[in-house]
Amino acid sequence: MQEIDYKGVNTVLRTYELKLLTEADYDRMLKASSLKDALEVLKGTGYEFDEKETLVNKNFEGFLMKHLAEVYQELFSITPVSEIVELFALRYTYHNLKVLLKQRFSGEDLEQLLIPIGKYSVSSLKKLVETGDGNDEHPIVVEGVQEAIRDFDEGHRIEAATIFMDTYYFRHLRSISDKIQHPSITKMVDGIIDLYNLSTLIRSLKQSKPRGFLYTVLSSSGSISKRDLIEESINGPSAVMRKYYFSKAYGTRLSNMISETTNEVDTQKLDKLVDELTYELVAEGLYQPFGPIPLLGYLFAKEKEVTNIRLILVGKDNQIDEQILRERMRPVYGS
Template sequence: MRDTEYKGINTQIRVAETKLFSREDYEKMLRAEGLRGALDVLKGTDYYFDEQEVLHTKNFDQFLMARLQTVYDELFEMTPNREVVEIYTLRYSYHNLKVLLKQKLKEVDLEHLLIPIGKESISTLRNLVKTEQSEILDPIIVEAVQHALEDYKTFERIEAIDVYMDTYYYKHIRAIADELNNATISKVVDVMIDLDNLSTVIRSLNQQKSRSFLHTVLSSSGSIAKQAIIDAADQGKGALSELYLSQPYAKELDAILGDSRAEINPMMLDRIIEEIIDELMDEGKYQAFGPMPVVAYIFAIEKEVTNIRLILVGKDNQIDDQILRERMRPIYGS
């Protein structure tokens, strides 16, 4: 990957950023009178919907995901290295595999949970789940499905489907990062995996999960070895804190890991993790060259969809505006 390849697209990204929701836009939605008022704020934006249908069905995801799908389709066309975009769309592909596998194994209708985002079509993924083979898909995806189905045939653990798809998703984006051979992309992937492992291990410790459970659910694709995390978890919070407080993002984690005697609140940890990733995106979005402005824009549009969904659901359920503000993800440019 050559960073200079991104000079043209980064100019286009700057234009696209001007359409992202500002703090003022969110405030208009928050102050709006009910769900209808919040939807009125969305009129004239790139979120297209039938107002009467949405008011009747309350199916916000249909038009929110349609907007996200359009953005990803455009980015796939624009980006010199499509794999940069795929790092994020693969999350939807592996989500769809979870749905399709559970449909097959439990014989239930979960079609409404499928999300048509990503390079791999749902029909291609469906065929993989049916045949357990594919000449089209990446071997990592094929292996993920084969191992998940093999595990179910042996142990009948439906919950293992989620574990397999999550760990293979991280294995897949690690392979993409290694192939791209770009230091910035590698750093982003490291942070994503390492911090998700931290969140997982804290929750597992609070639930008194076994060492073997950690071996199963933690990803081995990050910059911190899975075995090192498990060994540190065995020794207690102090050792785990020491391991993570030696990382580049240690300053942000110190507030919650610095005191080895205090309990770690998983929700507070997740909030700090969001802030760390947000700061990483802020560092990269103004680069003139390289893929980071694209990555930062993807991060921003994903957060925008999350925030809009939160406000619409909140308005529909008459949740106080201040509570919604507190639950919102960081706002782009703020």
């Protein structure tokens, strides 16, 4: 991958960035006195929806995901290395596989949970789950589905869908990072997987899950050995953090998440840290003329834009205080 390969893409992205919602747009939505007024603000942007229909059915997710799907489709079509877009799109692929596997295992109709975003179409993923064979999908995707099906056939555990798809998602993410060999992307993927492992470890310990469970749910694709994490977990989450995480660039922020009185870790703040670290890395794209980081920056911005719009609309519908909504919002790209 050559940095110059993205010159044309990044030129197009600069025009896309001009259409992103600004802090002023969010401020107007947050100050809106009702859901109707908040939707009025949104009408002046690139989001298409029927205002009257939306006020009745409150189906915000429908038009938000439609908009996001169109963004991903456009970026897949103009990006020279599709794996760059997959870094963010991949989680939708594995979400859809979880849904389809659970549907196969339980016999329930879960079609409404599918999201049409990703390199592979929903119909292609359906065929893979139905037959266990995939011709177009990445080998990691195919292997993950086959292993989940095998595990369910042997033990009839519906949770195999989630456990195997999470494991293979992180393995796939790492394979993309290894292929691209970009320092910022490697750092981002390290942070995503390592902090997922930490969050999962803490939650599992709170639920008194056995060590065997930890070996199953923690990813082996991070920069910290999952065996080391599990061995140290006997001394508690704070000990794990001190031994393996405080030396990281984000270590100081982690130390602030440990309660001085209870020694417990705030997992909600921990999960939010992933967004913060990703934002800090991709925000570099604001100043880079070449390379893949501007594209990731734009994609991250769109993802958080959709998250923020959803938060505000649901908040206005439920009459949640403006200040509470402001505190819950994700970073605004470029601010």
